Structure formats: structure tokens, C-alpha cells
Amino acid sequence: MPEVRGVVHCHAKYSSMFAVAHRPIPAGIDEFVIYIGGDVPCAPYRQSGTDELATELAALLRDRSAALMANHGMVCVGGSVQDALHTTLVVEHNAQIMWGAEALGGVQPLPEQPVADFRGVYEFVRSQMWGT
Ligand SMILES: [Zn+2]
Numbered sequence: 001m002p003e004v005r006g007v008v009h010c011h012a013k014y015s016s017m018f019a020v021a022h023r024p025i026p027a028g029i030d031e032f033v034i035y036i037g038g039d040v041p042c043a044p045y046r047q048s049g050t051d052e053l054a055t056e057l058a059a060l061l062r063d064r065s066a067a068l069m070a071n072h073g074m075v076c077v078g079g080s081v082q083d084a085l086h087t088t089l090v091v092e093h094n095a096q097i098m099w100g101a102e103a104l105g106g107v108q109p110l111p112e113q114p115v116a117d118f119r120g121v122y123e124f125v126r127s128q129m130w131g132t
Contacts, residue, residue: 001058001061001062001077002131003079003126003127003130003131004061004077004078004079004130004131005078005079005080005081005083005130005131006077006078006079006080006081006082006083006084006085007075007076007077007078007081007084008075008076008078008081008084008085008087008088009073009074009075009076010073010074010088011072011073011074012073012074012088012091012092012095013092014092014095014096014099015040015068015073015074015091015092015095016072016073016074017095017099018040018042018068018095018098018099019042019068019069019070019071019072019073019074020070020071022042022044022045022070022071023042024039024040024041024042024068025039025040025066025068025091025094025095025098026039026098026107026109027039027040027094027110027115028094028097028098028101028107028108028109028110029094029097029110030110030114030118031090031094032090032094033110033114033115033118033119033121033122034118034121034122035065035086035087035090035122036064036065036066036087036090036091036122037063037064037065037119037122037123037126038063038064038115038119038122039064040064040066040067040068040074040091040095041060041064041067041068042067042068042069042070043056043057043060043067043068043069043070044056044070045069045070045071045072046069046070048069048072053069056069057069057075061075061077064122065077065078065084065087065122065126066087066088066091074088074091076088076091078130079126079129079130079131079132083130
């Protein structure tokens with residue numbers, strides 16, 4: 001992925017809660033699709049530091065900017081380290097919101113058309129603006 005010029009890995013509290021539960025963080029807010037590309041998927045558990053974990057993450061990060069590692073934490077990518085850090089903050093902020101929405105009865109999905117439109121914005125930014 002030559003467009004990726006920055007990576008952030010962390011053990012942020014709310015994102016890690018989803019990782020421990022082996023659940024994706026749902027893209028329940030427009031900005032999440034714009035900056036992340038969609039739900040944040042959770043890679044199956046692989047031991048920290050192994051090539052197997054890297055392979056699982058690389059597959060998930062081809063079409064979005066963040067992925068969870070089961071029982072571990074998250075990894076975010078971007079066009080720069082600053083971009084990847086911004087993505088990390090967006091993911092953690094939204095993980096807290098989705099956790100709260102679950103407590104209120106469940107996350108209601110965004111309609112399909114805005115998701116498709118914002119997904120297009122994400123793909124344009126990643127393909128045309130990252131790495132420039
Ligand atoms: Zn770690």
C-alpha cells in the first residue's frame with residue numbers, strides 16, 4: 001500500500017473494548033465513513049508481533065483506515081503520521097459513542113446512499129491525496 005505513509009498503534013480504552021469482544025466498531029456516524037471508509041473490522045487473534053498478525057491486518061487495511069486486533073488494540077493508517085493519528089482519535093471518539101448507543105438499545109445503521117456517497121469520498125481522498 002504505497003499510499004500509506006503513517007501508522008499508529010494504540011490500546012485506547014473504548015476501541016480495545018470492541019477488540020476484546022471481537023466486534024467491529026460500526027460506522028454509525030457520517031464522519032466515520034469519510035475518514036475510516038466504513039466499519040472498523042476486527043482481525044482474529046494472532047500473537048502480538050507475529051507475521052501472522054501483520055498479514056491479517058494488512059488484508060483489512062487495504063480498503064479502510066483502521067482495524068482492531070482481537071484481545072489487543074487497534075491500528076490506524078493514513079497519508080502521514082498526523083493523518084493516522086487523526087484517524088485514531090476519530091475511531092476512539094466513535095467507539096465511545098457506539099458503546100453508549102449499544103447501552104441505549106443498539107446502533108441504528110446509516111442509510112445506504114449516504115454510506116455509498118461518503119465511501120466514495122474516502123476512496124477519492126485515499127487514492128488521490130494520500131502520499132502526495
Ligand atoms: Zn499493542
